[in-house]
Amino acid sequence: MxxxxxxxxxxxxxxxxxACDLSQCRGICCVEGNAGAPLEAEELGELEAEYEHYKPCMTSEGIEAIERQGFAVLDEEGDLTTPLVRDAECAYACREEGITLCAIEKAWREGRTPFRKPVSCHLYPxxxxxxxxxxxxxxxxxxxxxxxxxxxxxxxxxxxxxxxxxxxxxxxxxxxxxxxxxxxxxxxxxx
Known part of the structure; x- marks a missing residue:
């Protein structure tokens, strides 16, 4: 340390x-796991405010998960995390050419939102x-x-x-x- x-x-x-190698992993980190990605409290406002900008990039299942669960959920430890679809895939995921990506980041890359994606996702691993x-x-x-x-x-x-x-x-x-x-x-x- x-x-x-x-x-x-x-x-x-x-x-x-x-070094991420999407051609090999296909974005599986956005699909696998037992909890959503950690969120910082200040990101909640951005997720909600920018929703209409990244929503068109999301899957229909992801949109339904957000509308049912909200923009964030509390995990077993009481920490804010992204909601999941079927207890696995991040609700904010999208697919492009067989690769799972972040819908928020896709909208950011297209210039639709100033919010890139949750910082915990950006920092992973x-x-x-x-x-x-x-x-x-x-x-x-x-x-x-x-x-x-x-x-x-x-x-x-x-x-x-x-x-x-x-x-x-x-x-x-x-x-x-x-x-x-x-x-x-x-x-x-x-x-």
């Missing part, structure tokens, strides 16, 4: 390799943990459905944090990303 300001970072983010003292932990979540991403990341020599530069900067800022680069350089110098 590495401490950077009020963040506790798993060294795996600097050592392990990862980094999972955030909030501590009682206000610190935030950044952990590397290993999931079998992402085996192709680990293979692709190793082939490219791309550490987890480097493949996630954009969402890390979105959530924590450029200075934090630069601190991760410095931490990686330090770890390499110690080996």
């Amino acid at each position: 590495i401490e950077i300001d009020d963040k506790i970072v798993s060294a795996d983010l600097l050592r392990e390799c990862f 980094i999972r955030l943990v909030k501590f009682s003292n206000g610190a935030v932990g950044l952990n590397y979540h290993r999931w079998e459905v992402c085996a192709s991403a680990r293979t692709c990341g190793r082939r490219l020599g791309l550490p987890v944090y480097k493949s996630l530069r954009e969402p890390i900067v979105r959530r924590f800022g450029e200075e934090f990303y630069k601190a991760l680069e410095a931490a990686e350089a330090y770890l390499k110098s110690q080996n």
Whole structure:
């Protein structure tokens, strides 16, 4: 673990390799699982306000799930998460050429909404943990459905944090990303 300001970072983010490979996984991370993606409280307003912009990209099942369950649900631990279709697929999913994608991000790419997608989805496979003292932990979540991403990341020599530069900067800022680069350089110098 590495401490950077009020963040506790798993060294795996600097050592392990990862690069999404949609041609192999087909977006299965949006389909598999036992709970929706974590949501931050401030994202609820954006999800609701932008609904009409990304709704046309959603599946009919996803639209029905949102209209029945709402824009977010509480999981077993009481945390906000995205609603699911049939207890599996994210309600915000869409399909394009046999690949499951985020309907919100599709609308964002088409210029229909300024909201890209929930930050937890953008950061994946980094999972955030909030501590009682206000610190935030950044952990590397290993999931079998992402085996192709680990293979692709190793082939490219791309550490987890480097493949996630954009969402890390979105959530924590450029200075934090630069601190991760410095931490990686330090770890390499110690080996």
